[in-house]
Amino acid sequence: MKELRHLNKYLFKYKHLLILGFIFLVISNYFAVWPAKVVRYAIDYVTDSFALYRLFEGGTLGTDLFDQLEMGVLVLGALMILMALLRGFFLFLVRQTIIVMSRKIEFDLKNEIFEQYQNLPLSFYRRNNTGDLMNRISEDVSRVRMYLGPGIMYGINLLVLFPLVIYQMLRVNPELTFYALLPLPVLSISIYFVNNIINKRSEKIQESLSDLSTGVQEAFSGIRVLKAFVREADSTQQFENASETYKYRSLRLTFVNALFFPLIMALIGLSVILTIYIGGNKVINGEITYGNIAEFVIYVNMLTWPVTALGWITSINQRAAASQKRINEFLKEKNDIQSTDDLKKDIAGDLIFDNVSFTYPDSGIEALKNVSFDVKAGQSIAIIGTTGSGKSTIANLMLRLYDTTEGTVSVDDNDIKKYDIPNLRSQMGYVPQDLFLFSDSIRNNIAFGNSNISEDEVFKAAKDADLYDNIIDFPKGFETMLGERGITLSGGQKQRTSIARAIVRNPNILILDDALSAVDTNTENTILNSLSSLMKGRTTVIISHRVSSAKLADKIIVLDEGRIIEQGTNESLLAKDGVYKELYEKQLKQEESSEIQ
Incomplete structure (x- = not known):
């Protein structure tokens, strides 16, 4: 992460957006947790009310109880819709702060790199090819932006949501909480290792893309020479070879991604099965209600993405660090051609x-x-x-x-x-x-x-x-x-x-x-x-x-x-x-x- 310290000056510059984004995330997660409680209350309310209704079914009291049940379900449904709308609104504000911040930093970073390119001496351009220079200001900066935007946003979301949900789960039943969360660490660790593989293969793809860009640029710039020497076929063959390498590496990455999502779904499904099985036994024993099982399933699904994102965020950070390291290499380049006295005068021409x-x-x-x-x-x-x-x-x-x-x-x-x-x-x-x-x-x-x-x-x-x-x-x-x-x-x-x-x-x-x-x-x-x-x-x-x-x-x-x-x-x-x-x-x-x- 030391390579990413270079970005701290930009985070400080846009700290107001970062702070507002954090506040909006806390509020949106608060409205995300409450629907699970409403679902628990609604299921228990409907179960108890319907059981009471069956006792007085056919009479005036039964009709009144059914009307109250309908009204209660409508109120609870409206409450859930309201909370969903409020959560969506604050998530919109989160993206309008943190993601906008990342775009602003991306803009500033590209300008910083380009200005550095302009200031570097001619010898620098003799040592580095144009394709590599372009990739650092485009592809590498885009990777860094992923860390500044989605990386920070989902990272903060994990830090905020996890304690809120775990606290609510422990209040209901600590033992069920343990079993419900049991597969999630395995999920996170698995994602971390899979993402490492994805990261390495993505690096190879990036290298291939850089070679491909350089080759295409040279072919376009030297099109007159290519045609004059009738080398179009050779140029096409070189492009096909570079494209073949890019395709091969892309397919290897696709293969890993194909295993990635089934792994996630299997571990999530295991967590839900454990919740229902252990929770069902506790309902039979009278320790919890039907609503608690539904509440726990919602909590588990709420935690699935943050835990999954933990490995994804780690991968984003690694890739951003690698890209920022490449960027820093050029930003640290010094122009040894400097003025000693900053003398400004009209010259005669001796x-x-x-x-x-x-x-x-x-x-x-x-x-x-x-x-x-x-x-x-x-x-x-x-x-x-x-x-x-x-x-x-x-x-x-x-x-x-x-x-x-x-x-x-x-x-x-x-x-x-x-x-x-x-x-x-x-x-x-x-x-x-x-x-x-x-x-x-x-x-x-x-x-x-x-x-x-x-x-x-x-x-x-x-x-x-x-x-x-x-x-x-x-x-x-x-x-x-x-x-x-x-x-x-x-x-x-x-x-x-x-x-x-x-x-x-x-x-x-x-x-x-x-x-x-x-x-x-x-x-x-x-x-x-x-x-x-x-x-x-x-x-x-x-x-x-x-x-x-x-x-x-x-x-x-x-x-x-x-x-x-x-x-x-x-x-x-x-x-x-x-x-x-x-x-x-x-x-x-x-x-x-x-x-x-």
């Missing part, structure tokens, strides 16, 4: 990398080795290199998605770690290599970085990214809804939308991480010509494997296996007759051959 080395913590890959360069505010720098040379890592360090392993990154002569992170990132425009667009309108995707911008600013950003003409050709223009991950658009259109999203923020530092890789040479030149005016007055970092993208930069560095092997201007690097010139000539030949074709 950028310095001083002997920066970086090793990815999850893979151990050394991406950068003693990288040093500087960019003055308003200048531009191009970072050129082949795949895996460490170009994108530089962008990640500038955005503080990661922190350096060695060395420092400085902005305006301040260590980047001193800045308030949201404040710093809000002054940067970033076009990632791995493009991502939301399932929303094109306008909202462009305005994503700044929701307060005007329509004219959105249009201007689209024009600067050479996207405007494409958008107005769509039937709904800027209100065109994009599919998941922007699947409605072509690769080049997605890339240009991402560029428009970055420049619409009017950032002081603009980072283009291979932003033109999906566009052709003509479109690249058009966008670069537009960007040349946008780059004036702001620090621009152009990361690319294309030499053509580096032409506009004031300074160029060439990376290879995480080290700077060349740096200078476009002209000076061409004059060196080194790696840069080799890349330049190779790509120039490729462009010429593509134009000929």
Whole structure:
């Protein structure tokens, strides 16, 4: 139960609902116990009155006695109906307090988990798959809610009802109480062990469901690749295998559940048989009345569900504890990327990398080795290199998605770690290599970085990214809804939308991480010509494997296996007759051959 202590703050927050629910439960159970007494009184009343009526049957007194008997039965019946209605009303209030409380806590807990997800560093998402993240915020939270709602409600109900009923039974006959309750501990223990089996098999089902969700999500996200490589049959087979595992584990659980309810009914029936048999002997001996037997049978049936629920509640608590443990694992995750001074200021854009080395913590890959360069505010720098040379890592360090392993990154002569992170990132425009667009309108995707911008600013950003003409050709223009991950658009259109999203923020530092890789040479030149005016007055970092993208930069560095092997201007690097010139000539030949074709 220690894992569930995390929920105590929410129980305290909604303590008024919990206290009211407890009060309503006590009242509802009070009205649940009384009908048994009324039944006992009614049976004894009818038995005695009918015996008296038989003595005076046929006379005036007999008629009066029968009328009184009818009236008494009607009054007792009305009393039982009234008590049933009152009990139902207070049970309604119980659910409107305790169950509502559980839903409110579920809402708060999901928000807490999602907020934690948002705050965790990028390295966390490299270690965990999306299906598992989704299961913890959905399936695991639902299990915890069962503990907070039905678990607490039936647990309190057991604590309240059991003493009330046992007290009433002992007042009638202690010996009959003993025999009537004899099978119930066996019932509770049996349910506990059966529920343990159910719990373990449910865990296996949960694992299968997580694997199934992850597989389906990957299949949907990569549907283009699946179709392009004609792997639909393999994908279907993998889904069938995962479904088969899920089905097998579900059927094993169904088998246990099939034994569960007959066990309950058999032990309940045994308790009723003992009550009638022992009670019948006591009626013969004159120790109790017929009404007492009926009263005891009602009491036994009243206790059956709470005792049965004891094992069920234990299972709910175990499953909730297991789920909360999984949730706590992520809630306890710490984001080591924190601001040291919470510095909030407008940045000019001076950028310095001083002997920066970086090793990815999850893979151990050394991406950068003693990288040093500087960019003055308003200048531009191009970072050129082949795949895996460490170009994108530089962008990640500038955005503080990661922190350096060695060395420092400085902005305006301040260590980047001193800045308030949201404040710093809000002054940067970033076009990632791995493009991502939301399932929303094109306008909202462009305005994503700044929701307060005007329509004219959105249009201007689209024009600067050479996207405007494409958008107005769509039937709904800027209100065109994009599919998941922007699947409605072509690769080049997605890339240009991402560029428009970055420049619409009017950032002081603009980072283009291979932003033109999906566009052709003509479109690249058009966008670069537009960007040349946008780059004036702001620090621009152009990361690319294309030499053509580096032409506009004031300074160029060439990376290879995480080290700077060349740096200078476009002209000076061409004059060196080194790696840069080799890349330049190779790509120039490729462009010429593509134009000929």
